[in-house]
Amino acid sequence: MEVSENVKQAYQGEGKTKYITLSFPELGISIATGDGRIYSDSLFLSEGLVNSNSIEFVGCISSQFKIKVSDLEEEIEGKKIAVNIHTEGTEEEPVPLFKGIVDSAYGKSNTRAKEIIAYDELYEKGKKDVAAWYKSLPSEFTLKYARDSLFEYIGLNQVETDLPNDNIVIKKQYDPVELQALPIIKAICQINGAFGIVNRKGLFDYRILGDIDDGLYPGFYPGPDAFPGVSVGGIGLDDIDLTEFSFYKDVQFENYKVKPVDKITIRQSEDDTGVTYGNGDNNYIIQGNVFTYGLSKDVLLQIAENIYPNVQGFSYRPFTSVNNGLPYLECGLDAASYMMINFKKTAETGEIVYDKHDFYILNRQLSGIQALKDSYSAKGEKYQTQFVTDLHTQIELLKKSKGADKQYVQDYVADYVGDYTYSQEYIDDRFENFESGSNIVSVASPPETYQNNTVYCVQGTVIIE
Numbered sequence: 001m002e003v004s005e006n007v008k009q010a011y012q013g014e015g016k017t018k019y020i021t022l023s024f025p026e027l028g029i030s031i032a033t034g035d036g037r038i039y040s041d042s043l044f045l046s047e048g049l050v051n052s053n054s055i056e057f058v059g060c061i062s063s064q065f066k067i068k069v070s071d072l073e074e075e076i077e078g079k080k081i082a083v084n085i086h087t088e089g090t091e092e093e094p095v096p097l098f099k100g101i102v103d104s105a106y107g108k109s110n111t112r113a114k115e116i117i118a119y120d121e122l123y124e125k126g127k128k129d130v131a132a133w134y135k136s137l138p139s140e141f142t143l144k145y146a147r148d149s150l151f152e153y154i155g156l157n158q159v160e161t162d163l164p165n166d167n168i169v170i171k172k173q174y175d176p177v178e179l180q181a182l183p184i185i186k187a188i189c190q191i192n193g194a195f196g197i198v199n200r201k202g203l204f205d206y207r208i209l210g211d212i213d214d215g216l217y218p219g220f221y222p223g224p225d226a227f228p229g230v231s232v233g234g235i236g237l238d239d240i241d242l243t244e245f246s247f248y249k250d251v252q253f254e255n256y257k258v259k260p261v262d263k264i265t266i267r268q269s270e271d272d273t274g275v276t277y278g279n280g281d282n283n284y285i286i287q288g289n290v291f292t293y294g295l296s297k298d299v300l301l302q303i304a305e306n307i308y309p310n311v312q313g314f315s316y317r318p319f320t321s322v323n324n325g326l327p328y329l330e331c332g333l334d335a336a337s338y339m340m341i342n343f344k345k346t347a348e349t350g351e352i353v354y355d356k357h358d359f360y361i362l363n364r365q366l367s368g369i370q371a372l373k374d375s376y377s378a379k380g381e382k383y384q385t386q387f388v389t390d391l392h393t394q395i396e397l398l399k400k401s402k403g404a405d406k407q408y409v410q411d412y413v414a415d416y417v418g419d420y421t422y423s424q425e426y427i428d429d430r431f432e433n434f435e436s437g438s439n440i441v442s443v444a445s446p447p448e449t450y451q452n453n454t455v456y457c458v459q460g461t462v463i464i465e
Helices: 005-012 131-136 143-154 181-190 297-311 343-349 391-399 406-415 424-430
Strands: 018-024 029-032 044-048 064-070 080-087 095-107 113-119 140-142 169-171 195-198 204-207 229-234 248-253 263-267 275-277 283-287 319-324 334-341 354-360 363-367 373-378 439-443 454-458
Touching: 005 080, 018 064, 064 080, 064 095, 131 143, 140 143, 143 181, 181 195, 248 354, 263 297, 275 297, 319 334, 319 354, 354 373
Parallel strands: 263 283, 439 454
Antiparallel strands: 018 029, 018 080, 044 064, 044 363, 064 113, 080 095, 095 113, 140 169, 195 204, 229 334, 248 319, 263 275, 319 373, 334 354, 363 373
């Protein structure tokens, strides 16, 4: 986030009084620290891009904000909330912390306190049924047309940007009965190698990350008197003016760096060979993406080639740290650079020797108010593990589609079965939207030969994680 040096210094130092302002624009009310209604150090903000140990170029994790206030009589559940923070001397430059929708405001018996819990707008708007939106699409459309019309349909604004596969032409394949927005948004992010997140201004943003060691960080040596020292700056800037300050309390990190992706495979299922771009051994698998079904191998290969530059350079060292709170830092836009003693070289030379370690901030938790504290982290396994996106959603989409390719549905039902023995009446009801003349048969195991116009429901168990 672009802020002045005055703002940066205000949070890097000690002793500055901090002020929180909660605004509820639909109600025309606000609550501020100076009112005496905000409980001391009750603020909590969680935001992130990755919530697993494998690299997932998807994001779409809703940010959460919590705070405790007193004497709140207004009904704020379901209302918009905006949160800003400033210090004494930076009143004219408040830092936006959060924009979203209040999910709940719980009160405790015999107290005046209420805890407000809010999420960004993706949390609710991602649940919206967008089957009507999909049906309204033309028979062929570009991915940019799809994402622009989707976000307009659910009422969430995007950051204006060009994505690698915006111009890919998609053919409408389904006639869904019901379809949730969030899996479609995830599919858009995945097919572009981007991490989706709602930013501090309430806009859906696409963040594409490269290698943290691309020479983006000028050298920094604070000297023994400044230990422990840290410098912070935005990713992708060649002339970052890193500020020296001593604020971190603890840093733990892995000895390895996550190996960057050097191969991409796009396929519809584990049984589908799909297409592969790249010749490495750290394969990133895009599987079951709703926009890749029915595309030719040439188009799929073009999609993979377009994504490759965005994912192949993404390498970082997993870490966790605890620091003084810097509210202007954002996940995927900032990194922390810590100076740590190299004990081996220090012992060899007899003088304190420091090494600089750079870390991506992929997840963060900001807490407190006066004692503002930041916890940063970036998870990651050394080698990419196979990652399958929204398999369950893909199955359900196909099962609930009136015009889906019946052989493709048949293959899915044969491979990914339910955990109940269904009656014929139940099966007929589930598949009532298929074209007339189709036979629905419940079987204990897949038959050796398939009959025309027949969908086989295989009794069994499936675990989808």
